[in-house]
Amino acid sequence: MKYRRIIVWFRNDLRIHDNVTLSMACEKAEEVIPVYCFDPRHFGEIDLGMEKMGNLRAKFLKESVSELRQNLQKLGADLVVLHGFPEKEIPNLAVSLQAEAIFFSEEVTDEEKQVDDALESTAWKKGIKTRSFWQHTLFHIEDLPFPIGQTPEVFTQFRKECEKFCKVRLHASTPNSINFPKIEIEKGQIPALSEFGLKEPEDTGRGVLMFKGGEQEGLRRLQTYFWNLDCLKDYKNTRNGLLGANYSSKFSPWLALGCLSPRQIYWEVKRYEKERVKNDSTYWLVFELIWRDYFRFIAKKHGNKIFQLKGIKPFADRWRRDESLFWKWANGHTGIPFVDANMRELNSTGFMSNRGRQNVASFLVNDLGIDWRWGAAYFESKLIDYDVCSNWCNWMYVAGVGNDPRENRYFNILKQGSNHDKKGDYVRHWIPELGKVPGFDIHRPFELNTSELKRYGVSLGGNYPHPIVSMKVFT
Numbered sequence: 001m002k003y004r005r006i007i008v009w010f011r012n013d014l015r016i017h018d019n020v021t022l023s024m025a026c027e028k029a030e031e032v033i034p035v036y037c038f039d040p041r042h043f044g045e046i047d048l049g050m051e052k053m054g055n056l057r058a059k060f061l062k063e064s065v066s067e068l069r070q071n072l073q074k075l076g077a078d079l080v081v082l083h084g085f086p087e088k089e090i091p092n093l094a095v096s097l098q099a100e101a102i103f104f105s106e107e108v109t110d111e112e113k114q115v116d117d118a119l120e121s122t123a124w125k126k127g128i129k130t131r132s133f134w135q136h137t138l139f140h141i142e143d144l145p146f147p148i149g150q151t152p153e154v155f156t157q158f159r160k161e162c163e164k165f166c167k168v169r170l171h172a173s174t175p176n177s178i179n180f181p182k183i184e185i186e187k188g189q190i191p192a193l194s195e196f197g198l199k200e201p202e203d204t205g206r207g208v209l210m211f212k213g214g215e216q217e218g219l220r221r222l223q224t225y226f227w228n229l230d231c232l233k234d235y236k237n238t239r240n241g242l243l244g245a246n247y248s249s250k251f252s253p254w255l256a257l258g259c260l261s262p263r264q265i266y267w268e269v270k271r272y273e274k275e276r277v278k279n280d281s282t283y284w285l286v287f288e289l290i291w292r293d294y295f296r297f298i299a300k301k302h303g304n305k306i307f308q309l310k311g312i313k314p315f316a317d318r319w320r321r322d323e324s325l326f327w328k329w330a331n332g333h334t335g336i337p338f339v340d341a342n343m344r345e346l347n348s349t350g351f352m353s354n355r356g357r358q359n360v361a362s363f364l365v366n367d368l369g370i371d372w373r374w375g376a377a378y379f380e381s382k383l384i385d386y387d388v389c390s391n392w393c394n395w396m397y398v399a400g401v402g403n404d405p406r407e408n409r410y411f412n413i414l415k416q417g418s419n420h421d422k423k424g425d426y427v428r429h430w431i432p433e434l435g436k437v438p439g440f441d442i443h444r445p446f447e448l449n450t451s452e453l454k455r456y457g458v459s460l461g462g463n464y465p466h467p468i469v470s471m472k473v474f475t
């Protein structure tokens with residue numbers, strides 16, 4: 001059956017390439033109306049005075065929506081931008097534009113599912129059909145070798161079964177053109193950050209990359225990292241780095257908003273393996289994408305447990321809720337340089353390396369004993385690559401209430417600093433007030449004597465804080 005008009009509701013799939021929802025709509029309808037809806041529930045203050053979506057994240061989103069609009073215009077269409085609750089605004093738009101169906105990508109977590117359900121029910125009452133499509137993962141949900149309820153709890157088992165029994169599907173075709181109705185349609189403006197009560201972020205120029213939202217930017221990064229700079233062949237050895245654009249792919253912000261498709265990355269890896277080299281590193285990038293899939297399927301399996309204190313474990317409440325300590329952690333004022341450097345990077349750029357995330361998360365939950373959900377909510381606000389499943393499930397994992405088969409995943413911060421920032425360059429980059437402390441000593445200013453501190457221009461409790469916990473001495 002061919003529809004006359006379909007609305008495609010874009011969510012975290014802000015791309016034209018490999019977009020099943022869009023390509024199915026183009027196939028099934030004479031005319032397609034792409035829509036994005038800025039939902040006020042994604043903004044504003046949450047617990048502890050945090051923003052649900054901070055300004056760096058919101059800026060990246062705005063850029064991605066804006067680029068989607070430009071890409072749709074190149075195909076002869078446009079993007080209708082709405083503000084409000086999608087479950088209300090989109091069916092209303094469908095009625096006013098006489099669209100017969102709404103197509104959208106499926107999400108797995110509660111807030112998003114509630115919106116889907118409400119939208120489906122309102123649309124149904126108005127006689128409008130709805131259809132959702134599975135999009136976010138490398139492996140399609142229908143191709144998994146187990147039902148979602150039996151998703152293996154341990155990553156290795158999940159990975160091995162998927163690798164053995166699933167094939168990554170080919171990408172969906174990119175439409176050559178889109179038939180947009182030739183009627184008067186109010187296109188709507190992309191809002192300014194100030195409309196969400198957010199300030200324009202300042203660019204310090206210190207970030208690992210100038211992250212800019214949008215499909216072309218994501219595809220450009222893929223081209224640069226794989227083909228122009230040939231970094232993929234060394235990925236496994238460099239991926240635990242901290243400084244610079246190319247120790248890891250930095251695909252995550254574009255993946256999170258769907259500006260890049262994981263399948264697009266996968267098939268580019270396969271092409272690279274044919275045309276350049278196939279080695280442990282090329283495999284490892286796909287391995288990491290499987291982690292991403294795993295957390296999405298685990299989130300679907302466990303529902304709201306991933307947001308609850310005990311996670312998927314039967315543990316009792318053993319957490320502290322000390323706001324003053326929490327804000328010292330969040331603001332990068334713990335007096336532990338490796339933690340502070342990472343938090344300062346997050347606060348000023350919206351990005352942090354995987355190694356950094358593991359360390360600061362472990363510090364919050366293990367050294368400070370603070371409720372892990374506060375940390376997850378803080379990351380939700382700040383990370384430009386915030387992905388509900390990857391974020392909350394990684395936090396559960398570090399907090400010991402998730403799927404890690406090992407008990408107590410403690411990261412010794414000084415040892416980690418020594419392994420990954422031996423000369424202290426990373427800390428020096430983010431904490432200039434410690435800049436004169438030489439070598440690895442920059443990781444432990446609290447062990448320097450008075451004359452050393454004076455020589456390096458450091459005043460503990462003055463220009464740099466005393467440590468809020470005593471660190472295990474590391475030699």
Ligand SMILES: Cc1cc2nc3c(=O)[nH]c(=O)nc-3n(C[C@H](O)[C@H](O)[C@H](O)COP(=O)(O)OP(=O)(O)OC[C@H]3O[C@@H](n4cnc5c(N)ncnc54)[C@H](O)[C@@H]3O)c2cc1C
Pocket residue numbers: 239248249250251252253255256285288289291292295352353354355357358361379383385386387388390391392394395398
């Ligand atoms: C506490 C904590 C919170 C995190 N929150 C997020 C989040 O909100 N969004 C997010 O995308 N990642 C999150 N991660 C995972 C990981 O840190 C980032 O995906 C990675 O650092 C992004 O950098 P990259 O793209 O250069 O990664 P690369 O090393 O180049 O990896 C390639 C891709 O694999 C995926 N990937 C890699 N590691 C993981 C992982 N541990 N879990 C899930 N996917 C992974 C990402 O999509 C990444 O872009 C979190 C990790 C921790 C420990």
